[in-house]
Amino acid sequence: DQVRKAGAAARAMLVSTAAKQWGVPESECRTEASSVFHDASNRRADYASLAMKAAEEPLPDLDSLPLKKRSEYKLLGKRITGVDNRKIVTGQPLFGVDAVVPGMRYASYLKCPAAGGTVRSANLDEIKALPGVEDAFVIEGNNEPTELMPGVAIIANSTWAAISAKNKLEVDWDETHATRASWSDAQKNAKQAASDNTGELLHDIGNVDEKFADADKSYEAYYEYPFLSHAPLEPQNTTAWVHDGKAEIWSPTQRPAQGAASVAGILGIDEKDVEVHQLRVGGGFGRRLMNDYMCEAAAISDQAGVPVKLQWTREDDMAHDFYRVGGFHALKGAIDKAGKLSAWHDHFITFMGPNKKPVSGGDMRASEFPVDFFPNTRVTQTMLPLRVPTGPWRSPRSCGIAFAVQSFISELALEAGRDHVEFLLEMLGEPRWLEEGNINAMNTGRAARVIKLAAEKAGWGNPMDKGRGLGLAFHFSHAGHFAEVADISVDENKKLTIHKITVAGDVGPIINLSGAENQCQGAVIDALSTTLGLQLSIENGRIQETNFHQYPILRMSKAPDVAVHFIESDARPTGLGEPALPPAAPAICNAIYAASGIRVRELPLSNHGFSV
Secondary structure (H helix, E strand, C coil): CHHHHHHHHHHHHHHHHHHHHHCCCHHHCEEECCEEEEHHHCEEEEHHHHHHHHCCCCCCCHHHCCCCCHHHCCCCCECCCCCCHHHHHCCCCCEHHHCCCCCCEEEEEEECCCCCCEEEEECHHHHHCCCCEEEEEEECCCCECCCECCEEEEEECCHHHHHHHHCCCCEEEECCCCCCCCHHHHHHHHHHHHHHCCCEEEEEECCHHHHHHHCCEEEEEEEEECCECCCCCCCCEEEEEEECCEEEEEECCCCHHHHHHHHHHHHCCCHHHEEEEECECCCCCCHHHCCHHHHHHHHHHHHHCCCEEEECCHHHHHHCCCEECCEEEEEEEEECCCCCEEEEEEEEEEEECCCCCECCCCCCCCCCCCCCCCCCEEEEEEEEECCCCECCCCCCCHHHHHHHHHHHHHHHHHHCCCCHHHHHHHHHCCCCECCCCCCCCCEHHHHHHHHHHHHHHHCCCCCCCCCEEEEEEEEEECCEEEEEEEEEEECCCCEEEEEEEEEEEECCCCCEHHHHHHHHHHHHHHHHHHHHHCCCCEECCEECCCCCCCCCCCCHHHCCEEEEEECCCCCCCCCCCCCCCCCHHHHHHHHHHHHHCCCCCECCHHHHCCEC
16 A cells, blocks of 8 residues: 555645646646646646646645555456567567677586586687687686685687587586585485484474374375576677676566675685676566576686676586475374364475575475474474575475475375365465464465465366366465365376466555466466476586476476466555466375376376376
8 A cells, every 4th residue: 555655645646737727727637648727728638748837746644545445446357468578579689698788798607517517627728729719717706605606717709609519518526515415315314213213392282192192093205306407598698898896787687786795705805896787587486586697607707808798508507406305294183073174294305505494496485385383383394405596486494385285185085085275275264364464474374365266266066077076275375375186187197188277366455467367377386397207316516407308397388278267355465476386296195096097196297107
């Protein structure tokens, strides 16, 4: 409402200015299409012509200003196309990769494939003699993954020459302090931790032990999900020109201010002497919250003494990401004689960094479903050491946790002989805010409404053909309440036909319906990719996957219909970049079980013979 009040105040000041200029009462003026009108005298003034004088008007009392009713909106809630849409589809320059600066050279940068490695030596003289190469040198860096890791830079007269020369580099890496991480080792250690049934107590609510002791039955399952790459279509790049104690940067970054601060620190100059031009991002998903590529370009330009455009390859992008962290859940539920869930225990096995705290995206918060509302809940945590860079990945934390938690709730409903929707609604209890007035806290009433809407729109409970099933999942994350239903067929060869994904969400009033639908559809497609076939293999600190042939993003021809429905509640509007993703994976896996009787507890599905 603060923004709406600010808009109403600006409108009132513009109307007041126009009325004074025309010598008419304000009550006779109206506004439309960024203009003030006085119909009686057939006069019109656009906002731009009034703005300077309006700025001198006294600020009206914000609380006294009338706000538009939702029924009076002319733009809010309607489909508004993106201002860059035509440029995107016609290939006009918008993105970081399109940046051109007079006199610029082209750069590539090779870092140790195992994080923490440094350069002992490299065949620099041989590289400098290659066609198009103008220089090659070692950068010591500051050994900070989010800023400047050690490596070898190449300056050339074209991107092709720079990348071709990089492919011929022979570097002797010092891996004394490099990571030796292995995913297979982590899997073994996690299973051992789960069997030991120990861990730090994170949350303990109600009488968990008593409820398990009194349960009619208890049920256990073990879930795991892998590390993932962001894999943006546009690999990392930045154009930089460092000279005369100043730096000018052209970069597709999600955090330009943080990037400027990092560049200033790397170069040893004042932050005010770093100018960042934020260019359109060719896929971010949290990856470009880190500005390592920006720091690299600045350091290369500084040492080379010329403007440079640093361009990563897909292989660079896969090898030097801030990955979605994998995780493991040893889950246990108690079911009482009435078939109700009476207790919940999640032993969460995650990874810790050098600070002995969970790595980015690997923490379990009290707001994660169902910790924040279910009366008898316990969460314990075991942390395994990790030295692989991790970071925010679309819907951090919840993107993995929801798969385990919401799949297990479906299992519990089946074990109790109950309908999944009925069982889930019963878990939520009476409609209420978990923290009154906190938009970031779940509202069980809003949750129930989206669950019911998704089930209704998907035809929940209708008879299904053999080999076809519906799977539902709900998750609250990033201030969004979302339920999704997957409609899937499974044949005898485990080939999946994804007929439709039905999405129901409540994020308050919708501002731009087109953008809102697109965010949800994109989130579901993202989740489908990861669920079906994406994973990273880590061996001796190195990511084994190098490109899309080993990391198969979902193709357009395989994308299903994604039907999006919104409940526009009166709550304050919140974001849509994240919350539609977490329910998709468990909904898909629950549908596979309904269609085939096969329960998947480890992603991706391709590991279990499923394909699309």
